[in-house]
Amino acid sequence: MNNLNFINPFSVREDPGSSVGDLYTQNFSRHAKTGTVILNLGPQHPSTHGVLRVIVELEGEYVIRAEPVLGYLHRMHEKMAEVKTPWQFIPNMGRVDYLHPVAWNWAQVGACERLAGLEVPERAEYLRVISCELNRIASHLMWWGAFVMDLGGVTPILYAFEEREKINDILQIITGSRLTISYFRFGGVSADIDERFVRLTREFIPYLRERLKMYKALVTDNVILRRRLEDIGPMGVDICQRYGATGPVLRAAGLPRDVRRDIPYGVYPKLDFAIPAGPSDDCFGRYLVRLFEVETSLNIVEQALNELPDGPVKMDKAPKANWKLPAGETYFAVEGARGQIGVHLVSDGGKTPYRLKLRAPSFCNLSLFAEAAKGVLLADAIAILGSLDLVIPEVDR
Amino acid sequence: MFRAIVDNIKGLWSLIVGLSITGRFFFSPVKTVHYPRQVVDPESLASYRGPLELVPADDVGGSKCVSCQMCVRACPGNCLTVIKGKEGKAPETYLYDFTLCCLCAACVESCPTSAIRFSHNVYLTARTREELHMDLLADLKARAAKASQ
Numbered sequence: 001m002n003n004l005n006f007i008n009p010f011s012v013r014e015d016p017g018s019s020v021g022d023l024y025t026q027n028f029s030r031h032a033k034t035g036t037v038i039l040n041l042g043p044q045h046p047s048t049h050g051v052l053r054v055i056v057e058l059e060g061e062y063v064i065r066a067e068p069v070l071g072y073l074h075r076m077h078e079k080m081a082e083v084k085t086p087w088q089f090i091p092n093m094g095r096v097d098y099l100h101p102v103a104w105n106w107a108q109v110g111a112c113e114r115l116a117g118l119e120v121p122e123r124a125e126y127l128r129v130i131s132c133e134l135n136r137i138a139s140h141l142m143w144w145g146a147f148v149m150d151l152g153g154v155t156p157i158l159y160a161f162e163e164r165e166k167i168n169d170i171l172q173i174i175t176g177s178r179l180t181i182s183y184f185r186f187g188g189v190s191a192d193i194d195e196r197f198v199r200l201t202r203e204f205i206p207y208l209r210e211r212l213k214m215y216k217a218l219v220t221d222n223v224i225l226r227r228r229l230e231d232i233g234p235m236g237v238d239i240c241q242r243y244g245a246t247g248p249v250l251r252a253a254g255l256p257r258d259v260r261r262d263i264p265y266g267v268y269p270k271l272d273f274a275i276p277a278g279p280s281d282d283c284f285g286r287y288l289v290r291l292f293e294v295e296t297s298l299n300i301v302e303q304a305l306n307e308l309p310d311g312p313v314k315m316d317k318a319p320k321a322n323w324k325l326p327a328g329e330t331y332f333a334v335e336g337a338r339g340q341i342g343v344h345l346v347s348d349g350g351k352t353p354y355r356l357k358l359r360a361p362s363f364c365n366l367s368l369f370a371e372a373a374k375g376v377l378l379a380d381a382i383a384i385l386g387s388l389d390l391v392i393p394e395v396d397r
Numbered sequence: 398m399f400r401a402i403v404d405n406i407k408g409l410w411s412l413i414v415g416l417s418i419t420g421r422f423f424f425s426p427v428k429t430v431h432y433p434r435q436v437v438d439p440e441s442l443a444s445y446r447g448p449l450e451l452v453p454a455d456d457v458g459g460s461k462c463v464s465c466q467m468c469v470r471a472c473p474g475n476c477l478t479v480i481k482g483k484e485g486k487a488p489e490t491y492l493y494d495f496t497l498c499c500l501c502a503a504c505v506e507s508c509p510t511s512a513i514r515f516s517h518n519v520y521l522t523a524r525t526r527e528e529l530h531m532d533l534l535a536d537l538k539a540r541a542a543k544a545s546q
Contacts, residue, residue, distance in 0.1 A: 088473035223408030321471030
């Protein structure tokens, strides 16, 4: 009886905090009302995106209380940063967020470069932008497919994967890998692009623009999707700012905050791109913002390819694997697909950093969920969870 | 009332549009590569990072490695073991544990003589863990023998 996920409402209420369920469930059920059902979603559940567990208290079909349980994918990335040299830690960043690894690459490499005062050649900066934006598109496409699958439409994820595979093919030319990419190096990038990369990217941009029209006709205009998303899970600027939500979640609430614009890094100040905000703070607004960001990223890639200067892709005397950081403290933030990725780096001048703090956007976005899911239908809670675009390794780190 | 009727008709139309799109895809050619009947074209594997291999220095399986241990020290996963031979600088043993490797290229980029590189072997399979503990010098000799045949 101890391992029952589903608790009989008639047996548990006389004994609140009974031995049914594990520690989290017991603690959660201590505050449960009479006549409610406590249900565990996850940690293995088709609609929870990785090993996230959410305990919900249900009255009928309505969620009264929800509590995410984290830590199933905790891999001590921050501790590993303290026992590895900065170079050796680069591959870890691809494992933190497997959907947008290039942005995490940039956050860590950028923090080390800022601390050491390294100059990156301009061509490398443009290549960083191109790879980061291509990867952002891949991440948003994956989210798009997975989100629609959460809502019950299984077909679109297969179409999204077709585009995603094309991006993977393009990124594989320069990075050598398709998922856990480690492309950035201190003072540049690991490889230069070739003629095939340029050709495939130039073919891909108009191709995806055409496909986005198909996405709109197939999914965005679909009446079932709209009725599932419109006016569901409104998250205003107030709740976003209280929990520190960033990225598309905050921008859908109407606040055009974007690290690429607000705390510029790389060559983003030289590029012209729009930061979408709004139109609504519900699930459908967050959906639209992400699809618009795909178009924005396509524009950025196109511009960067047109303006790509010649030159080296790595600085002279770039740091090697045994490179030591100078003593000091710094913070570097980049805009990932899910929001602001921050790296706070403290070094005492030793072989390994003294401390590396990773600020993951998914963690803050997830903490909204408990408040936003109060009083909604269980199916709508799943829609809210999906609209946050969570990557669980990033939440747990 | 009138508006609700129009909304419902529009909604039904959106379903028909969606079905026509999925119907079109249903009859379009297959997009996936049906391994093993088909394989990915080699051009797209040119930069793929497969398990490490030693770069041949000559035709008889000699390597460019000088046993300087730079790769061993650079590796984040401690997957390399290089032991220097008794005569000269050439290594006596070059072991590579693919189960620990994260294909980060730290060893490749830190090698002063460019003695190691990534292979492009996407079709590697193993039934046991031990098959992935590779002896790169033996592998290099085997490749040289195969090439000379």
